[in-house]
Amino acid sequence: MGMNSIAQFPQFTPLSLSHKTIVTETYNSLKIPTSHRLFSNLFITDTDNSTHIARLNNNIIIDRGLYTNHEGVMICGENATSETLETVLRNDVKFVELSSIKTFDSKVDLDNSDYIYSTGKVALLEGSTYSNIRRKIRLPREVCTVGVVENDKVDEIWEMFEKWERENPLKKDILEREALEKALQFIDHLEIEYVGVYNNNLLVGFAGVEVTNHQHLMIHFIKAQTEIVGLSEFLFWQLAIMYRDRTTTINFEQDLGIVGLRQFKESLRPDIIQPVYTIASAKIV
Incomplete structure (x- = not known):
């Protein structure tokens, strides 16, 4: 199934196995990918069928069901980044995860890096x-x-x-x-x-x-x-x-902020901790 099988933002489509190809293709296009945009991660962690996706500027907007009314999303894709972010935040979205893209007044989310x-x-x-x-x-x-x-x-x-x-x-x-x-x-x-x-x-x-x-x-x-x-x-x-x-x-x-998990992963001597950036809507009003 292609991008047109996904609802145009701000409408959303429930994530399903049928979206594996298009989500994977979008993930593969990322210059600096992060783990929780990988289809398998999105799919296996969606244990209550709360994850929804939408398309916008050839990007995929992902709502993992962590907030009500699609108020918190993440962007998978690097097309028309500024326009995409501004459009998302004009639609009552309060929180956006930007992956490895730093823009506006975004900040690092260390727990999810x-x-x-x-x-x-x-x-x-x-x-x-x-x-x-x-x-x-x-x-x-x-x-x-x-x-x-x-x-x-x-x-x-x-x-x-x-x-x-x-x-x-x-x-x-x-x-x-x-x-x-x-x-x-x-x-x-x-x-x-x-x-x-x-x-x-x-x-x-x-x-x-x-x-x-x-x-x-x-x-x-x-x-x-x-x-x-x-x-x-x-x-x-x-x-x-x-x-x-x-x-x-x-x-x-990620270590999800769990102290023991963070200590273990640090003890394995990472080369880098790839940052994940987030931004709240108030930052660009």
Whole structure:
């Protein structure tokens, strides 16, 4: 389905699987993409069917249902940026996420900015920058193996995730659970691949990843049992090794302001944190 299958802003169309091609084409045209504009992210996080999209100046306006009456949106596209923003804000929109585009009096939304790593650097782990990671992965290097989880064995992913939830009750996140459930349900329609870590032939960790047109490795999910120290770092390193011939960077997405998640992603030594800019309507009145 093409752009004309989407309602013209300020009208909106509910997001569906049929919009995968046009949203992906628009995402692929971005010079500096951000993770939550990727179709798979929009689709799997839309667990209550509240995400709607509209077209404007060959851009896609996305309402993820976080605000009432389409009052908060984000723009996917880089066409006629100023005109698009002004049109959006004239239609009672109070808040706009601009992705990597800085304009007017926009400000950085650090909680939703992406952690970006060099695939090649992480694969090698050379130098003092990565000394802490090298130390942490010593045990899993000795006792674990890594491999792709085939689609007909994804039940193992869900079983391991539920085990992780039982062992980490304070870290349970209903939105993450619902997103993973939807991702597995539509596994044959999305580009997400699953990589598993095994200890004595038992799945003890997994990652859900996607290679984008920008040669980015997008990490949607990563979970690891806590009994083996350094397992998450080991899996992150193995992902870099597995995908370094197909990607140049790893996008570990946002930390959402969660302190523990921010500390973990910072400990993996990102090259940059790709900023996401936002603007409120009052800024350009």
